[in-house]
Amino acid sequence: MSTGPAAAPPSPTPPQIPETVIRDEWPTVIGSSVPGVAAVGRLAAMLSDTIILRPIAWLLLLPLLVKRITPFVGKRYRLTNKRLMMLRFGSKKPYREIALADIETVKLDPDSYQAYFRCADLDVISKGQAAMRLRGVRDPETFRLAILNACGAWAPVRPKGVMRPEKEAPVQGAR
Numbered sequence: 001m002s003t004g005p006a007a008a009p010p011s012p013t014p015p016q017i018p019e020t021v022i023r024d025e026w027p028t029v030i031g032s033s034v035p036g037v038a039a040v041g042r043l044a045a046m047l048s049d050t051i052i053l054r055p056i057a058w059l060l061l062l063p064l065l066v067k068r069i070t071p072f073v074g075k076r077y078r079l080t081n082k083r084l085m086m087l088r089f090g091s092k093k094p095y096r097e098i099a100l101a102d103i104e105t106v107k108l109d110p111d112s113y114q115a116y117f118r119c120a121d122l123d124v125i126s127k128g129q130a131a132m133r134l135r136g137v138r139d140p141e142t143f144r145l146a147i148l149n150a151c152g153a154w155a156p157v158r159p160k161g162v163m164r165p166e167k168e169a170p171v172q173g174a175r
Helices: 035-047 054-069 140-154
Strands: 021-025 075-080 083-088 094-099 105-114 119-126 129-138
Touching: 021 129, 021 140, 035 054, 035 105, 075 140, 083 129, 094 129, 105 140, 119 140, 129 140
Parallel strands: none
Antiparallel strands: 021 075, 075 083, 083 094, 105 119, 119 129
16 A cells, blocks of 8 residues: 555635636725715715705715725725635735635625615624625625525535525515
8 A cells, every 4th residue: 555645635616626706896985994984975875865965965975986996995805716805906916805615604784784875784704703894785685695605606515504585585485
């Protein structure tokens, strides 16, 4: 019996499969951790409900839009078949990441939901605690389900959980 090189530990994704982008998500203009930015966004949402004050709301949102696409300030969230990353605008190197095999679940923070911007914050749970917070995610429920589906498909060593929606909705039967 010959002893060859030590076998590599099993990986959730085979090394032959290259890392592929599943989905990129840009946070909305209020997806900032700075409290003043979110307050300006809420004020602009209130002003845009009136026809006369709507141009003032646009002027308030203009610096936030420029901030969103400025290099080293703007950010985006990238989901791949191996990990979930936070990237700065114009950079391919992540400044925060978490492997899909480490993600237990993703929770939507109901207090952070903004109806005007249709966005909310997502908490990525790993080892029983919040490992990453994705702020200002547009259409948060679809991105949450995309993360959970990617974990189920590309991280098979992870225990399979039930992927039910955050809000319990009654299932409609056949009519």
